[in-house]
Amino acid sequence: MYRFINELKDIYQKSEPKKKEEKTTPLSKSLDENTAILEKRFDKSADLTIHKMTLNGIRFGIITIEGMVNKEILAFGVIRPVSNESYEGTPEEAFRKISDTVLCTSEQIEIETIEDVDKFIMSGFAVVAVDGYAKMLALGIQGFSFRSVSEPDSDVVQRGSKEGFVEPLRINMSLIRRRMKTPKMKFETMTIGSESKTDICLCYMTDIVSPSILRKLKKRLNSINLKTVMASGYIAPYLEQKGDFSFFSGVGISERPDTVCGKISEGRIAILVDGTPSALIVPFLFVEYFQTLDDYSNRAYFATFTRWLKYIAFFIAIMLPGVYVAVGSFHPELFPSQLLGKIAGSIAATPMPLGVETIVIHFVYEIMREAGLRMPQPLGHAVSIVGALVIGETAVNAGLIGAPTLMVVALTAICSYVIPSLYAPTAVLRFLFIIAGSFLGIWGVMLLFCMVLVNICGKKSFDIPYTAPVSPFSMTAMRDVFVRAGWKLLSKSTSTIQSMPGTEIQGSDDDDD
Structure with missing residues (x-):
């Protein structure tokens, strides 16, 4: 055990190793020597293609990675023009003729090291080499397949562009x-x-x-x-x-x-x-989690309304289960009289304590969510049906869980999807609030909330206060936080991120902030 603790200590306290400077290998004048080095570095990989030809006594080589270049452009835009031209003089003159007059691609880069050859051919470039000259010419003729531009699944808007980023x-x-x-x-x-x-x-x-x-x-x-x-x-x-x-x-x-x-x-x-x-x-900044593109496409009053919905949904998603467990376990007098009898009867009819019951339901829900996310799409309906039957009607009728608890969990799950980018911290904080409410009641929930609030207020992002412009407060920037002002007001004065109150970006560039 002592050895295990020391190993953990060494892992987390050990300083990060400095980035090693890579050694470079200059190109040789011999085409055969350069290609031999490449074949050795790639261990004669099947996708490494080296096409050699001799024209007017001068040997040429065209190096590519199969599947990374456009074969049509390679054949008609590189190999045919190079092979149809006549060359006289030294290899350097032949290289300059290819670079200046024969090939007319938009991207032409001269390279001098083997490492650069590796980088460019694996990025979809074709590299032209001339025997007797210690430089090569990289040509941008990328032709690998990629997904077309489409609307992103996780960031959907009602009004606005339907274009999203792709992989290239x-x-x-x-x-x-x-x-x-x-x-x-x-x-x-x-x-x-x-x-x-x-x-x-x-x-x-x-x-x-x-x-x-x-x-x-x-x-x-x-x-x-x-x-x-x-x-x-x-x-x-x-x-x-x-x-x-x-x-x-x-x-x-x-x-x-x-x-x-x-x-x-x-x-x-x-x-x-x-x-x-x-x-x-x-x-x-933290407030940017609650801003979407639709806020700026809709009318100002509706954008303000939806933004308040997001703030309310966030607090419900992280705190409602914990508050429910805390009140049900330690402060039942806070429930309305008509609701108190039903909740007390539900708690008495289930075999598990209220805190354990809530944690179990949330745990099962997270398992179902992860299963629905990872499993093949045709089987997704099966997860929905099983979840509705097992966690819903059957579990309640069997007396394993209470209906009020199930409703709290369902409302929390719905609210957590209002801000998809905050789902990860919301899911973890939800469990922590349930545990705090189970052991310390409403005081434990408030204590944990204060700890989270202090943590957020003490955080910075590149010397910008994470809670700006709420804390430190800025009236000018607040026009786009809790309330989204109209475009006529927003366009009067533009604010930049470095103009936020409390920033310290003019200090040193050290990372010990």
């Missing part, structure tokens, strides 16, 4: 560029993951972004020492404040390009990850 990075960049037709909109690419070599893109407005936030973001991204990055969730924890143990994230996520453009226009920075149909947004 360049397509997502074009979706943002179509909406932000200004040269101030900048895309900056980086590569993370020592093995996956995943491309990411920082999207921001050069005139309104905070230089301090941008420097800090790049510093945190460069410190990521992961081998593989398959989704945006891999890098999100590295963007959080150090020592942050909050249930809520300071990194936003969206699958809608119009939402991302709106955040960028407020001084935020969006992070696109190749292979992920969503974008990360930093900095991110």
Whole structure:
């Protein structure tokens, strides 16, 4: 046991290893030597294709990865023009002729290392090599299959664009560029993951972004020492404040390009990850969980009404079961007299204590939700039928659970889906409030609520107070928090994320904040 504790201590207290600098291998003038190195690095993988040909005494090689390039463009736009041309002079002159006159692709990049060859061919480029010259030419002729642009399933709006992000990075960049037709909109690419070599893109407005936030973001991204990055969730924890143990994230996520453009226009920075149909947004505030694109498409009074519904649904989702258990177990006098008899009879008729009963029902509900989410779609109806029969009518009639408890759980489950992005913290906090109410009553519920509130108030996202503009308070920014003002008022003065009260973005760029 002592050894196990020490191992855990070493894991969590050990400083993160610094990112190793990768060694580069310069290209050789020999085509055969370069291709031999590539075949050895790929261990003669079946998808590595090397096409060699000799023209006017000069040997050429075209290197690709099968399935990553457009074969039609490769045949008629690369191989045919190169093979139909006559070459004279040195290999360097032949290389320059191919680069300047023979090939006319939009993306042409000269590369000088084997590592660059690996990166480009695995990104859908075709690499042209000339024997006798220690450089190669990468041509952008990507042709891999990808999902078409469609409406995201998890971020549906009634009025607005039906376009959502897809997996290829360049397509997502074009979706943002179509909406932000200004040269101030900048895309900056980086590569993370020592093995996956995943491309990411920082999207921001050069005139309104905070230089301090941008420097800090790049510093945190460069410190990521992961081998593989398959989704945006891999890098999100590295963007959080150090020592942050909050249930809520300071990194936003969206699958809608119009939402991302709106955040960028407020001084935020969006992070696109190749292979992920969503974008990360930093900095991110707590009140933004309750804002959707429909709020700005509808009339101001209706947007305000729906926003209050979201706040009420959030508090019901996390606190109602805990309050119900606390009042039923310790403070039954708080129930109305007509309701007290029915609830007391229901509690007396069930074999389990009220707290245990509520936890069991919530646990079964979470199992059903996870099963319905993971199982094949044709079997989803079976889960609904079994859940309605087992947890609903049969369990109540058998006296295993009480009808009031079941109604509380059902209402809580419905409210938790009003804000899908908050479901994860809501599900965990719900159990904690039930446990607190079971042991300490209403005082335990309020104590836990105060702890959560203090945790949120003490959190920052890139030196921006997480609870801004509520705390610290800003009257100007409050026009889009609890109340959504009309566009005539919102357009009079624009506020950026770095202008929030209580910010400290002008300090040092250290991450010890």
